[in-house]
Amino acid sequence: MPELPEVETVRRSLDAAVVGSRVTRVDIDRLRSVRRTGPDVVRAGLVGETFIGTRRRGKYLFFDLANGNSMMVHLRMSGRLLLAAPDSPREAHTHVVLRLERTGAASSELRFVDPRTFGEVVVFNPDDDLVPEVDRLGLDPLVDEFSFDQFHAAVGGRRRGLKAVLLDQSVIAGIGNIYADEIMHRARLRWDRRVDTLATARLKLLHRTTVEVLCEAVAAGGSTLSDTQYVDALGREGIFQTEHRVYAREGERCITCGRGIIRRVTGAGRSTHFCPVCQR
Ligand SMILES: [Zn+2]
Incomplete structure (x- = not known):
C-alpha cells in the first residue's frame, strides 16, 4: 500500500501538469471508486473547474479547485494516479479519468487506476462534512512542524x-x-x-x-x-x-x-x- 513517501512522490510528479489545468471532461466507469457521493457529484464538481494547487496529508491527496472545492484521492491498497496523453490506451482497471486542458499545452488525462478498488475519489466543499476522517489525522512529519x-x-x-x-x-x-x-x-x-x-x-x-x-x-x-x-x-x-x-x-x-x-x-x-x- 502506498504510504507517505509514495503518495508525496505521486503528488510531486503530477503537480506541474495539474495545477493551472481546467477539467473539461470526466469519465467514470466504476461506481465503487466514487462511492462516497456517486458519479454525478464528482462530474458536476469537476467539469469546467480549474486546479490551483495540490496538497498531501498523511496518505491523502488533495487537489484544490479555484472555486474553493477540493478533490480528495486515497490510493488505499493498489490505487495509482497516472498522467497520460488522451489518445494513449487506458490501462486495465482505469476507473476515473479527468481530461485536463491548459492554454499553450497539449491536453492530457489524469487517470485513476485501481485493480483492487479500495481507493477513492471524492469531490467536496470544505464546509460540508464529507471527509471527516481527514480532521482526525495526526501530525504529518513533512507537512507539519513535527519538532x-x-x-x-x-x-x-x-x-x-x-x-x-x-x-x-x-x-x-x-x-x-x-x-x-x-x-x-x-x-x-x-x-x-x-x-x-x-x-x-x-x-x-x-x-x-x-x-x-x-x-x-x-x-x-x-x-x-x-x-x-x-x-x-x-x-x-x-x-x-x-x-x-x-x-x-x-x-x-x-x-x-x-x-x-x-x-x-x-x-x-x-x-x-x-x-x-x-x-x-
Ligand atoms: Zn541487526
Whole structure:
C-alpha cells in the first residue's frame, strides 16, 4: 500500500501538469471508486473547474479547485494516479479519468487506476462534512512542524506497543507497514516495546529516525516492491526498496549489525520485520 513517501512522490510528479489545468471532461466507469457521493457529484464538481494547487496529508491527496472545492484521492491498497496523453490506451482497471486542458499545452488525462478498488475519489466543499476522517489525522512529519516537542506530545506516554502507535493515523499520519518497520529498526526498538517505557533519549532517536527514513524515502521516489504496482504519475518506480534493512528481508543477515537474522512475525493481520539482535 502506498504510504507517505509514495503518495508525496505521486503528488510531486503530477503537480506541474495539474495545477493551472481546467477539467473539461470526466469519465467514470466504476461506481465503487466514487462511492462516497456517486458519479454525478464528482462530474458536476469537476467539469469546467480549474486546479490551483495540490496538497498531501498523511496518505491523502488533495487537489484544490479555484472555486474553493477540493478533490480528495486515497490510493488505499493498489490505487495509482497516472498522467497520460488522451489518445494513449487506458490501462486495465482505469476507473476515473479527468481530461485536463491548459492554454499553450497539449491536453492530457489524469487517470485513476485501481485493480483492487479500495481507493477513492471524492469531490467536496470544505464546509460540508464529507471527509471527516481527514480532521482526525495526526501530525504529518513533512507537512507539519513535527519538532521533538510536537512528536513527544503526540507519541510519548502511550501505553501501547510501538508499532501500533506508529501505524495509528490519528497519532502520526502517513506511516504504514514498510516505513514503521524501517523506522523501528533504525531506532533499534522492537515493535512490541511499550512507548511509555521509552526514555527521552530513545524517543529523540525515534523522532529523528522517523524524519530521516521518510525524507530519504521521498528523495528516492518511494518503494516499489515486487508484489506491488506502485509507480508515480509518470510511471516511474521508486528505488527506496534497495535501502530497506528489514522489510521483506526475512531470513537474511542483518546489514546493520552483521549478526542477526531478520525475522518476520505476524499479529493483528500485519507482518513485522525486525532484527532480534539490533532491536530490543
Ligand atoms: Zn541487526
